[in-house]
Amino acid sequence: MSNSLQLTNIGELVTANSAGVERYQNSSLCIEDGKISSISDRNGDRVIDCGGKMVTAGFVDSHTHPVFYNKRDEEYRMRLAGATYEEIAEKGGGIISSVEGVRNASKEALVEKVMQRMDRFIAVGTTTIEAKSGYGLNTDSELKSLSVIDEVNQNHPIDMVPTFMGAHAFPKEFSNDHDAYIDLICNEMIPAVTDQGVAIFNDVFCEDKYFTVDQSRRILETGREHGLKPRLHADEFVDSGAAVLAGEINAFSADHLMAVSEIGIRSIVDNDVVATLLPGTTFFLGKSTYAPARKLIDNKVTVALATDFNPGSSHIQSMPFIMTLACMHMEMTVEEAFQSVTYNGAKALGMENEIGSIEVGKKADLILWDLDSLLDIPYYVSDHPIKLVIKNGTIVFQA
Ligand SMILES: [Zn+2]
Incomplete structure (x- = not known):
């Protein structure tokens, strides 16, 4: 009919x-x-x-972390008093501080929180979002986070594109044995995530003090063998060679890129990797080191813009505000910013033929x-x- x-x-x-x-x-x-x-x-x-x-x-927000339980306004207070993201992480804040909340919360409680967040996304014009797990950091809680995304996706008008991100940080129990956590991700989590059948993408925080290039490569290649498409958090705080890796493994997207090198730019251009820039994070962390959007665009990189919505480093859901930041701080034209929050966001998810x-x-x-x-x-x-x-x-x- x-x-x-x-x-x-x-x-x-x-x-x-x-x-x-x-x-x-x-x-x-x-x-x-x-x-x-x-x-x-x-x-x-x-x-x-x-x-x-x-x-x-409608806007396509191609990078979000919406599955968390507690807000982290206390970190915001610390940052206003002068603490850096790295200092807050060293004091037990940061990604790790969201892990306990997700591990202890029931699936139903998380679904309720995420449903409310999706209402807000829709109200500011976002019709599709990529949504990552990554605050569980053990097999059960990562699977729970992905099943939350699946349930919300089925019951909310917004379209959610699920990403497994077990490699978001090292959980406390593996703080002295990082290689054992990589083994857990590759040998147990990725096969379980594939069996569950929710996740489409596999993401890694490839950064100094987080996952090395070699560890990231292993996780992303293992994911690909199991049918998960690669994308990564790359060169946010320092140039760690992550953008080069993104090109080498043909990732759909390399995200952040505030510290990307010339050779990193070449790698993503040559391999048609979308650069997803997240100016809300720079803004919310009180920094001024915005990603070099102008240089990327002038080098023929496809640039997407996203919110990086998460409770610590970007408590922002509005793509119009991301456009404002891109135009005012990244030398992007209004037309470029609009293309980046719609068509190029879809391309970062491999969905440019649908949305x-x-x-x-x-x-x-x-x-x-x-x-x-x-x-x-x-x-x-x-x-x-x-x-x-x-x-x-x-x-x-x-x-
Ligand atoms: Zn992120």
């Missing part, structure tokens, strides 16, 4: 693809069975008059704004004038 919806009187329809941003004036859009069926006038069962306002694709732009045959994931132009998205900074969010052709948020 056909189920159609028509959006008429769209003042400006804005969409991005690999070539950049395209704009259509005074257009309309037809949706059938959850997908875009035409960008022109055609009758639908139901008609929405957009009142001359702007319509864009990320307004094209016939793609999912009808759309935002109707109470705005007239793209420039107004970053310009409004803390205010997100959204009238409607449509996911798979259905209205899922209304102001």
Whole structure:
């Protein structure tokens, strides 16, 4: 049975693809069975008059850590008093401080928390997110985290793309034997994650004091043998050679890259790895070392932007605010930032043929704004004038 919806009187329809941003004036859009069926006038069962306002694709947030129990506002207080991320981690804060909460929480309690977080993502226009485990750091709690993502994904309108991230940090019980934890990930966790059948990607925090290049390579290659696609946290604090590794293993995405080297840039360009930049983390950590977006774009790297939403280093869910940071601190144009939060985010997940732009045959994931132009998205900074969010052709948020 056909189920159609028509959006008429769209003042400006804005969409991005690999070539950049395209704009259509005074257009309309037809949706059938959850997908875009035409960008022109055609009758639908139901008609929405957009009142001359702007319509864009929904945001694709390609890097988030939403499965945690406790907030970490105490660390925020420490940072405001001058402590660095590294100092907080040395005092028992950081990633490890979220582990106890996830291990002790029931699946139901975590589902409730994550459902609420997804409501907020939808309300600020995000229609697809990548979601990582990585606060369990033992087999049971990593599987529990992934099953939380699976359950929320089935019961919430947002689309979640699950990533296994057992290699997020070394849990306390392995602090003196890192190699044994790598063995656990490769010999037990990855096969169990594959048996569970939820995760699509495998991610590693390849960084000084976290996972070395050799350890990361082993984990990502083992994952690939089990059908998990590689992506990695790379060169966030220092150049550890992670971007080079990302190219060598053909990762879908290398993320952060604040300290990426020239040779790292060459490696990701030559192997078509998306660079996912996370300016919210730089901002939230009170740093000024934003990733070199301009240099990456000028070197023909595909740049995606994401929130890195997590309780410690980026308590940010808004992609419009990420666009503001990219435009103000990373020398990105508004059009580049928009392409990076939609089409390029989809590419970072290998989903650019399904989502990320307004094209016939793609999912009808759309935002109707109470705005007239793209420039107004970053310009409004803390205010997100959204009238409607449509996911798979259905209205899922209304102001
Ligand atoms: Zn992250």
